[in-house]
Amino acid sequence: xxxxxxxxxxxxxxxxxxxxxxxxxxxxxxxxxxxxxxxxxxxxxxxxxxxxxxxxxxxxxxxxxxxxxxxxxxxxxxxxxxxxxxxxxxxxxxxxxxxxxxxxxxxxxxxx
Amino acid sequence: xxxxxxxxxxxxxxxxxxxxxxxxxxxxxxxxxxxxxxxxxxxxxxxxxxxxxxxxxxxxxxxxxxxxxxxxxxxxxxxxxxxxxxxxxxxxxxxxxxxxxxxxxxxxxxxxxxxxxxxxxxxxxxxxxxxxxxxxxxxxxxxxxxxxxxxxxxxxxxxxxxxxxxxxxxxxxxxxxxxxxxxxxxxxxxxxxxxxxxxxxxxxxxxxxxxxxxxxxxxxxxxxxxxxxxxxxxxxx
Numbered sequence: 001x002x003x004x005x006x007x008x009x010x011x012x013x014x015x016x017x018x019x020x021x022x023x024x025x026x027x028x029x030x031x032x033x034x035x036x037x038x039x040x041x042x043x044x045x046x047x048x049x050x051x052x053x054x055x056x057x058x059x060x061x062x063x064x065x066x067x068x069x070x071x072x073x074x075x076x077x078x079x080x081x082x083x084x085x086x087x088x089x090x091x092x093x094x095x096x097x098x099x100x101x102x103x104x105x106x107x108x109x110x111x112x
Numbered sequence: 113x114x115x116x117x118x119x120x121x122x123x124x125x126x127x128x129x130x131x132x133x134x135x136x137x138x139x140x141x142x143x144x145x146x147x148x149x150x151x152x153x154x155x156x157x158x159x160x161x162x163x164x165x166x167x168x169x170x171x172x173x174x175x176x177x178x179x180x181x182x183x184x185x186x187x188x189x190x191x192x193x194x195x196x197x198x199x200x201x202x203x204x205x206x207x208x209x210x211x212x213x214x215x216x217x218x219x220x221x222x223x224x225x226x227x228x229x230x231x232x233x234x235x236x237x238x239x240x241x242x243x244x245x246x247x248x249x250x251x252x253x254x255x256x257x258x259x260x261x262x263x264x265x266x267x268x269x270x271x272x273x274x275x276x277x278x279x280x281x282x283x284x285x286x287x288x289x290x291x292x293x294x295x296x297x298x299x300x301x302x303x304x305x306x307x308x309x310x311x312x313x314x315x316x317x318x319x320x321x322x323x324x325x326x327x328x329x330x331x332x333x334x335x336x337x338x339x340x341x342x343x344x345x346x347x348x349x
Contacts, residue, residue: 026155043179048148049187056194057270073148
């Protein structure tokens with residue numbers, strides 16, 4: 001799936017990747033990759049600006065953490081981020097239900 | 113293809129240098145971004161090594177996975193513009209009320225019997241001072257609006273407000289200059305008048321306005337410089 005197709009849904013997916021607990025940028029990418037069965041071909045370098053945008057919006061908070069001699073920026077959902085994730089989920093369910101109705105198996109119109 | 117173990121870090125360092133050269137904004141924010149990317153590339157490289165690649169192959173795979181350096185740097189453009197803008201407006205928003213209070217206190221103790229006296233009624237101001245002060249107050253109101261808008265557009269309302277943070281931050285900074293210049297002129301005139309002026313708070317207010325003038329001069333230049341060099345295809349951050 002191309003980056004263009006993911007546009008508009010990236011923020012929600014990033015928030016979802018952090019739902020189970022704090023993660024650093026590369027771990028977030030691994031969650032997206034694993035969760036999509038490898039279908040997302042988003043360049044990993046584009047994840048980091050998106051995470052910082054979410055941080056500025058108050059949806060995640062970041063802190064530096066050192067583990068195994070490597071300093072990483074770890075992101076964590078805030079209460080605002082959880083609300084935003086819930087809203088994204090709701091919007092996506094409505095959207096996908098509508099698309100499924102339109103693009104699902106063709107039903108012949110009822111004949112009078 | 114195999115590679116030596118020493119070449120992997122060089123591949124990553126060269127890639128990070130390429131990104132760093134394209135970042136424009138506060139030095140600390142740029143260092144922070146590069147440090148985060150460096151850790152991410154090391155993680156990616158480790159993952160590729162675990163999959164059986166040599167150090168050089170793993171480093172190249174990590175760089176390939178992160179994507180084109182120009183595109184990665186471009187992704188941080190809005191972030192750095194926001195950081196530059198906030199670096200300008202947050203000190204203004206923090207110090208502004210204090211400077212305002214110092215001038216109000218100065219007006220209250222302007223050497224005219226301790227009565228509340230606005231600066232344009234001090235002894236010896238030029239005849240046309242009042243309209244100039246009014247215009248400067250309008251500029252200050254614009255500056256306050258610009259600063260508050262910038263704080264909102266680069267913070268909680270990121271993505272929800274139309275944002276040209278470097279422009280609004282420059283307006284916020286530049287808009288404080290007329291009031292500071294006007295008050296400093298009035299201060300100098302009053303200080304030279306026979307009634308004189310109290311050393312405190314007038315002196316402190318004048319020093320604070322001078323400091324803000326120096327800050328805003330640098331801030332406006334900084335905003336315009338970052339905006340000028342980070343406008344590919346004439347789209348502004």
